[in-house]
Amino acid sequence: MSQAERAAEAEQTQTKYLGFWIYLMTDCILFASVFATYIVLRENTFGGPGGGELFDMPFVLIQTLLLLTSSFVCGLALLAARARKKAAVIGWLIATFIFGAAFLVLELSEFIKLIGEGHGWQASAFLSSFFTLVGLHGAHIAVGLLWLVVIVWQIMRLGFTAGTTRRLTLFSLFWHFLDVIWICIFTIVYLMGVL
Amino acid sequence: MEKIGSVKSYSIGFGMAIIFTLAAFLTVTSGWFSQGAAIAIISLLAVVQLIVQLVFFLHLGRDKVKWKASAFYTMLLILILIVGGSLWIMYNLDYNMMSSDAMEQYMLEESKKGF
Numbered sequence: 093m094s095q096a097e098r099a100a101e102a103e104q105t106q107t108k109y110l111g112f113w114i115y116l117m118t119d120c121i122l123f124a125s126v127f128a129t130y131i132v133l134r135e136n137t138f139g140g141p142g143g144g145e146l147f148d149m150p151f152v153l154i155q156t157l158l159l160l161t162s163s164f165v166c167g168l169a170l171l172a173a174r175a176r177k178k179a180a181v182i183g184w185l186i187a188t189f190i191f192g193a194a195f196l197v198l199e200l201s202e203f204i205k206l207i208g209e210g211h212g213w214q215a216s217a218f219l220s221s222f223f224t225l226v227g228l229h230g231a232h233i234a235v236g237l238l239w240l241v242v243i244v245w246q247i248m249r250l251g252f253t254a255g256t257t258r259r260l261t262l263f264s265l266f267w268h269f270l271d272v273i274w275i276c277i278f279t280i281v282y283l284m285g286v287l
Numbered sequence: 288m289e290k291i292g293s294v295k296s297y298s299i300g301f302g303m304a305i306i307f308t309l310a311a312f313l314t315v316t317s318g319w320f321s322q323g324a325a326i327a328i329i330s331l332l333a334v335v336q337l338i339v340q341l342v343f344f345l346h347l348g349r350d351k352v353k354w355k356a357s358a359f360y361t362m363l364l365i366l367i368l369i370v371g372g373s374l375w376i377m378y379n380l381d382y383n384m385m386s387s388d389a390m391e392q393y394m395l396e397e398s399k400k401g402f
Contacts, residue, residue, distance in 0.1 A: 106352075113355055117362035124366040128373035153312050160308065164301040167344060171294055268344035272337060278308070279333040283315045287322050 101254050112262045116269050119232075123273055126228055127280065130221040134285070138216035143285025146211060148202070152282045155198045156274065162191030163271040170264045173257055178247065181260075185244050188267070192237050199230050222281065229277060232270050239263055292346060300343025307336040 093101075134143070169184035203223070206212065213223035243263055246256050311332045314325050341347040341359075348356055385393060 110354060114358055117358050120362050121365055121369065124369050125373075128370045131370075131374060132377040149312070149316055153308070156308055157305070160301065160304050163344060164297060164304075167292070167297040167300075168294065171292075171297070265345060268340065271344065272340050275308075275333060275336050275340065279311065279329055283311055283329050284326060287315060287325055 105254065105258050108258060109262070112265065116265060119269070120273075123225075123228070123276075126221075126225045127276065130225045130281065133217040133221040136217040138218075140211065140216050140219070142218065143222075143281070144287075146206065147282050147286055149282065149286060151198065151202065152278065155195055156278050158191050158195040158198070159271055159274050162188050162195065163268050165191060166264050166267045170260060173252065173260050176252055178251065181247060182244060185240060185247075189237060189240050189244075192233060192240070192267075196230060196233050196237065199226065199233075203227070225281065226277060229270065229273055232273075236263070236266055236270060239266070292343065292349070296343055300339055303339045303343075304336060307332050307339070311336075 165184050166188040169181050169188060172180035172184055203226075206219075211219055213220045240263065243256070243259055246259070250256055311329045314320060314328045314332070320328060342349065347359060350356075
Protein backbone atom coordinates (compact mmCIF):
# COMPACT_ATOMS: atom_id res chain seq x y z
CA MET A 93 0.00 0.00 0.00
CA SER A 94 1.43 3.35 -1.01
CA GLN A 95 1.81 6.35 1.27
CA ALA A 96 -1.03 8.20 -0.50
CA GLU A 97 -3.42 5.25 -0.20
CA ARG A 98 -2.63 4.90 3.49
CA ALA A 99 -3.31 8.62 4.05
CA ALA A 100 -6.58 8.40 2.11
CA GLU A 101 -7.68 5.43 4.19
CA ALA A 102 -6.82 7.17 7.47
CA GLU A 103 -8.88 10.16 6.37
CA GLN A 104 -11.81 7.93 5.43
CA THR A 105 -11.64 6.29 8.86
CA GLN A 106 -11.72 9.73 10.53
CA THR A 107 -14.70 10.78 8.40
CA LYS A 108 -16.67 7.64 9.23
CA TYR A 109 -15.79 8.02 12.89
CA LEU A 110 -17.10 11.60 12.86
CA GLY A 111 -20.26 10.54 11.03
CA PHE A 112 -20.97 7.74 13.46
CA TRP A 113 -20.34 9.96 16.49
CA ILE A 114 -22.83 12.51 15.13
CA TYR A 115 -25.35 9.70 14.62
CA LEU A 116 -24.89 8.70 18.29
CA MET A 117 -25.42 12.30 19.41
CA THR A 118 -28.64 12.61 17.40
CA ASP A 119 -29.78 9.27 18.80
CA CYS A 120 -29.23 10.75 22.27
CA ILE A 121 -31.61 13.57 21.34
CA LEU A 122 -34.19 11.03 20.13
CA PHE A 123 -33.90 9.19 23.45
CA ALA A 124 -34.11 12.50 25.35
CA SER A 125 -37.47 13.25 23.68
CA VAL A 126 -38.81 9.81 24.59
CA PHE A 127 -37.50 10.25 28.17
CA ALA A 128 -39.28 13.63 28.42
CA THR A 129 -42.50 11.97 27.17
CA TYR A 130 -42.16 9.21 29.74
CA ILE A 131 -41.55 11.61 32.64
CA VAL A 132 -44.60 13.69 31.65
CA LEU A 133 -46.88 10.63 31.32
CA ARG A 134 -45.61 8.42 34.14
CA GLU A 135 -48.33 9.43 36.63
CA ASN A 136 -51.15 8.79 34.15
CA THR A 137 -51.84 5.13 34.91
CA PHE A 138 -55.58 5.27 34.06
CA GLY A 139 -56.49 3.67 37.37
CA GLY A 140 -54.09 0.76 36.78
CA PRO A 141 -51.00 -0.06 38.82
CA GLY A 142 -47.94 2.17 38.53
CA GLY A 143 -44.28 1.30 38.28
CA GLY A 144 -44.04 0.60 42.01
CA GLU A 145 -46.32 -2.44 41.75
CA LEU A 146 -45.21 -3.61 38.31
CA PHE A 147 -41.41 -3.55 38.41
CA ASP A 148 -39.41 -6.47 39.76
CA MET A 149 -36.24 -4.76 41.01
CA PRO A 150 -33.86 -7.74 41.55
CA PHE A 151 -34.73 -8.82 38.00
CA VAL A 152 -33.87 -5.37 36.63
CA LEU A 153 -30.61 -5.33 38.62
CA ILE A 154 -29.57 -8.59 36.92
CA GLN A 155 -30.41 -7.05 33.54
CA THR A 156 -28.26 -4.01 34.37
CA LEU A 157 -25.30 -6.12 35.49
CA LEU A 158 -25.55 -8.24 32.31
CA LEU A 159 -25.46 -5.15 30.11
CA LEU A 160 -22.57 -3.57 32.05
CA THR A 161 -20.58 -6.81 31.71
CA SER A 162 -21.37 -7.02 27.99
CA SER A 163 -20.07 -3.48 27.55
CA PHE A 164 -16.87 -4.22 29.49
CA VAL A 165 -16.19 -7.42 27.52
CA CYS A 166 -16.73 -5.50 24.28
CA GLY A 167 -13.96 -3.11 25.40
CA LEU A 168 -11.67 -6.10 25.98
CA ALA A 169 -12.42 -7.30 22.43
CA LEU A 170 -11.39 -3.89 21.09
CA LEU A 171 -8.13 -4.01 23.04
CA ALA A 172 -7.42 -7.54 21.75
CA ALA A 173 -8.07 -6.28 18.21
CA ARG A 174 -5.43 -3.57 18.68
CA ALA A 175 -3.01 -6.33 19.73
CA ARG A 176 -4.06 -8.35 16.61
CA LYS A 177 -5.10 -11.39 18.64
CA LYS A 178 -7.77 -12.91 16.45
CA ALA A 179 -8.87 -15.81 18.65
CA ALA A 180 -9.15 -13.51 21.69
CA VAL A 181 -11.19 -10.95 19.74
CA ILE A 182 -13.65 -13.57 18.53
CA GLY A 183 -13.89 -15.07 22.02
CA TRP A 184 -14.60 -11.71 23.67
CA LEU A 185 -17.10 -10.76 20.96
CA ILE A 186 -18.99 -14.02 21.45
CA ALA A 187 -19.07 -13.28 25.20
CA THR A 188 -20.36 -9.76 24.39
CA PHE A 189 -23.09 -11.36 22.30
CA ILE A 190 -24.08 -13.85 25.01
CA PHE A 191 -24.38 -11.16 27.73
CA GLY A 192 -26.24 -8.85 25.35
CA ALA A 193 -28.61 -11.60 24.22
CA ALA A 194 -29.27 -12.62 27.85
CA PHE A 195 -30.18 -9.01 28.60
CA LEU A 196 -32.59 -8.92 25.66
CA VAL A 197 -34.20 -12.24 26.62
CA LEU A 198 -34.81 -10.94 30.17
CA GLU A 199 -36.28 -7.71 28.80
CA LEU A 200 -38.60 -9.58 26.44
CA SER A 201 -39.71 -11.92 29.23
CA GLU A 202 -40.54 -8.85 31.35
CA PHE A 203 -42.60 -7.44 28.45
CA ILE A 204 -44.39 -10.78 27.92
CA LYS A 205 -45.16 -11.01 31.64
CA LEU A 206 -46.55 -7.45 31.73
CA ILE A 207 -48.67 -7.96 28.60
CA GLY A 208 -49.88 -11.35 29.87
CA GLU A 209 -51.10 -9.73 33.09
CA GLY A 210 -53.06 -7.16 31.11
CA HIS A 211 -50.56 -4.34 31.47
CA GLY A 212 -49.78 -3.98 27.75
CA TRP A 213 -48.93 -0.70 26.01
CA GLN A 214 -52.58 0.04 25.27
CA ALA A 215 -53.60 -0.05 28.96
CA SER A 216 -52.53 3.49 29.93
CA ALA A 217 -50.41 6.48 28.89
CA PHE A 218 -47.83 5.41 31.47
CA LEU A 219 -47.49 1.95 29.92
CA SER A 220 -47.46 3.32 26.35
CA SER A 221 -44.53 5.59 27.19
CA PHE A 222 -42.83 2.82 29.20
CA PHE A 223 -42.97 0.34 26.33
CA THR A 224 -41.87 3.02 23.83
CA LEU A 225 -38.83 4.01 25.89
CA VAL A 226 -37.64 0.59 27.05
CA GLY A 227 -38.65 -1.03 23.74
CA LEU A 228 -36.68 1.58 21.77
CA HIS A 229 -33.58 0.70 23.80
CA GLY A 230 -34.30 -3.02 23.31
CA ALA A 231 -34.63 -2.50 19.54
CA HIS A 232 -31.21 -0.83 19.51
CA ILE A 233 -29.77 -3.81 21.41
CA ALA A 234 -31.35 -6.23 18.90
CA VAL A 235 -29.84 -4.32 15.96
CA GLY A 236 -26.49 -4.22 17.80
CA LEU A 237 -26.55 -8.01 18.23
CA LEU A 238 -27.17 -8.46 14.50
CA TRP A 239 -24.29 -6.08 13.73
CA LEU A 240 -22.10 -8.06 16.15
CA VAL A 241 -22.80 -11.32 14.27
CA VAL A 242 -21.76 -9.66 11.01
CA ILE A 243 -18.54 -8.32 12.58
CA VAL A 244 -17.57 -11.72 14.02
CA TRP A 245 -18.23 -13.34 10.64
CA GLN A 246 -16.17 -10.68 8.82
CA ILE A 247 -13.23 -10.95 11.23
CA MET A 248 -13.25 -14.75 10.87
CA ARG A 249 -13.25 -14.49 7.06
CA LEU A 250 -11.20 -11.36 6.36
CA GLY A 251 -9.05 -11.00 9.47
CA PHE A 252 -8.01 -7.51 10.58
CA THR A 253 -8.41 -5.18 7.62
CA ALA A 254 -8.89 -1.42 7.88
CA GLY A 255 -12.61 -2.03 7.35
CA THR A 256 -13.16 -4.70 9.99
CA THR A 257 -11.17 -2.90 12.73
CA ARG A 258 -13.01 0.33 11.95
CA ARG A 259 -16.39 -1.42 12.19
CA LEU A 260 -15.37 -3.02 15.47
CA THR A 261 -14.35 0.39 16.89
CA LEU A 262 -17.66 1.95 15.82
CA PHE A 263 -19.59 -1.00 17.24
CA SER A 264 -17.87 -0.59 20.62
CA LEU A 265 -18.94 3.07 20.67
CA PHE A 266 -22.52 2.03 19.88
CA TRP A 267 -22.51 -0.64 22.58
CA HIS A 268 -21.10 1.66 25.29
CA PHE A 269 -23.61 4.31 24.24
CA LEU A 270 -26.49 1.85 24.79
CA ASP A 271 -25.03 1.18 28.23
CA VAL A 272 -25.18 4.91 29.00
CA ILE A 273 -28.83 5.06 27.87
CA TRP A 274 -29.65 2.03 30.05
CA ILE A 275 -28.18 3.71 33.13
CA CYS A 276 -30.67 6.55 32.54
CA ILE A 277 -33.54 4.06 32.09
CA PHE A 278 -32.49 2.14 35.23
CA THR A 279 -32.43 5.33 37.30
CA ILE A 280 -35.39 7.28 35.90
CA VAL A 281 -37.81 4.48 34.98
CA TYR A 282 -37.06 1.71 37.47
CA LEU A 283 -35.41 3.19 40.57
CA MET A 284 -37.53 6.36 40.63
CA GLY A 285 -40.57 4.29 39.59
CA VAL A 286 -40.53 2.16 42.72
CA LEU A 287 -39.78 5.00 45.16
CA MET B 288 -6.55 6.36 15.25
CA GLU B 289 -8.45 7.37 18.36
CA LYS B 290 -7.30 6.47 21.82
CA ILE B 291 -9.02 3.39 23.25
CA GLY B 292 -7.64 3.03 26.75
CA SER B 293 -6.14 -0.06 28.37
CA VAL B 294 -7.30 -3.15 30.23
CA LYS B 295 -6.64 -1.20 33.41
CA SER B 296 -8.80 1.79 32.45
CA TYR B 297 -11.65 -0.48 31.28
CA SER B 298 -11.46 -2.49 34.53
CA ILE B 299 -11.54 0.67 36.65
CA GLY B 300 -14.54 1.92 34.67
CA PHE B 301 -16.33 -1.42 34.97
CA GLY B 302 -15.64 -1.71 38.71
CA MET B 303 -16.93 1.80 39.36
CA ALA B 304 -20.03 1.17 37.22
CA ILE B 305 -20.86 -1.96 39.25
CA ILE B 306 -20.33 -0.16 42.57
CA PHE B 307 -22.52 2.82 41.59
CA THR B 308 -25.24 0.52 40.27
CA LEU B 309 -25.33 -1.54 43.48
CA ALA B 310 -25.23 1.63 45.61
CA ALA B 311 -28.19 3.10 43.71
CA PHE B 312 -30.07 -0.19 43.98
CA LEU B 313 -29.49 -0.42 47.76
CA THR B 314 -30.46 3.23 48.24
CA VAL B 315 -33.90 2.45 46.84
CA THR B 316 -34.56 -1.08 48.10
CA SER B 317 -33.13 -0.77 51.63
CA GLY B 318 -35.61 1.91 52.67
CA TRP B 319 -32.99 3.73 54.77
CA PHE B 320 -33.72 7.08 53.14
CA SER B 321 -36.75 9.30 52.75
CA GLN B 322 -38.15 9.58 49.23
CA GLY B 323 -36.62 13.00 48.62
CA ALA B 324 -33.19 11.97 49.88
CA ALA B 325 -33.28 8.73 47.86
CA ILE B 326 -34.11 10.63 44.64
CA ALA B 327 -31.25 13.05 45.28
CA ILE B 328 -28.79 10.20 45.98
CA ILE B 329 -29.71 8.06 42.95
CA SER B 330 -29.67 11.14 40.66
CA LEU B 331 -26.18 11.98 41.88
CA LEU B 332 -25.02 8.36 41.48
CA ALA B 333 -26.44 8.27 37.94
CA VAL B 334 -24.64 11.48 36.96
CA VAL B 335 -21.32 10.20 38.38
CA GLN B 336 -21.86 6.86 36.65
CA LEU B 337 -22.57 8.57 33.32
CA ILE B 338 -19.36 10.59 33.62
CA VAL B 339 -17.41 7.39 34.45
CA GLN B 340 -18.87 5.62 31.41
CA LEU B 341 -18.24 8.57 29.09
CA VAL B 342 -14.62 8.89 30.19
CA PHE B 343 -13.60 5.24 30.60
CA PHE B 344 -15.69 3.57 27.88
CA LEU B 345 -16.49 6.25 25.30
CA HIS B 346 -13.13 8.02 25.87
CA LEU B 347 -14.71 11.46 25.83
CA GLY B 348 -12.13 14.20 26.27
CA ARG B 349 -9.24 11.73 25.95
CA ASP B 350 -8.97 12.01 22.18
CA LYS B 351 -6.66 14.29 20.27
CA VAL B 352 -9.58 15.33 18.10
CA LYS B 353 -11.77 18.17 19.34
CA TRP B 354 -14.96 17.57 17.35
CA LYS B 355 -16.01 14.66 19.56
CA ALA B 356 -16.34 16.85 22.64
CA SER B 357 -17.90 19.79 20.76
CA ALA B 358 -20.55 17.54 19.16
CA PHE B 359 -21.21 16.10 22.62
CA TYR B 360 -21.69 19.50 24.29
CA THR B 361 -23.97 20.67 21.47
CA MET B 362 -26.06 17.54 22.00
CA LEU B 363 -26.11 18.18 25.75
CA LEU B 364 -27.42 21.72 25.20
CA ILE B 365 -30.24 20.49 22.92
CA LEU B 366 -31.00 17.67 25.36
CA ILE B 367 -31.36 20.08 28.31
CA LEU B 368 -33.59 22.38 26.23
CA ILE B 369 -35.84 19.50 25.12
CA VAL B 370 -36.19 17.75 28.48
CA GLY B 371 -36.21 20.87 30.66
CA GLY B 372 -38.52 22.76 28.29
CA SER B 373 -40.96 19.85 27.92
CA LEU B 374 -41.25 19.30 31.66
CA TRP B 375 -41.67 23.01 32.37
CA ILE B 376 -44.37 23.47 29.71
CA MET B 377 -46.25 20.27 30.56
CA TYR B 378 -46.25 21.01 34.29
CA ASN B 379 -47.71 24.45 33.62
CA LEU B 380 -50.25 23.04 31.21
CA ASP B 381 -51.28 20.39 33.71
CA TYR B 382 -51.72 23.03 36.41
CA ASN B 383 -53.58 25.55 34.27
CA MET B 384 -55.94 23.09 32.61
CA MET B 385 -57.01 21.21 35.73
CA SER B 386 -60.70 20.27 35.91
CA SER B 387 -62.66 21.94 38.70
CA ASP B 388 -62.74 18.63 40.64
CA ALA B 389 -59.00 18.22 40.34
CA MET B 390 -58.49 21.86 41.37
CA GLU B 391 -60.62 21.34 44.47
CA GLN B 392 -58.60 18.25 45.35
CA TYR B 393 -55.36 20.13 44.69
CA MET B 394 -56.35 23.07 46.91
CA LEU B 395 -57.41 20.68 49.66
CA GLU B 396 -54.00 18.99 49.58
CA GLU B 397 -52.16 22.30 49.50
CA SER B 398 -54.15 23.62 52.45
CA LYS B 399 -53.27 20.50 54.46
CA LYS B 400 -49.59 21.33 54.02
CA GLY B 401 -50.14 24.57 55.98
CA PHE B 402 -48.15 27.74 55.54
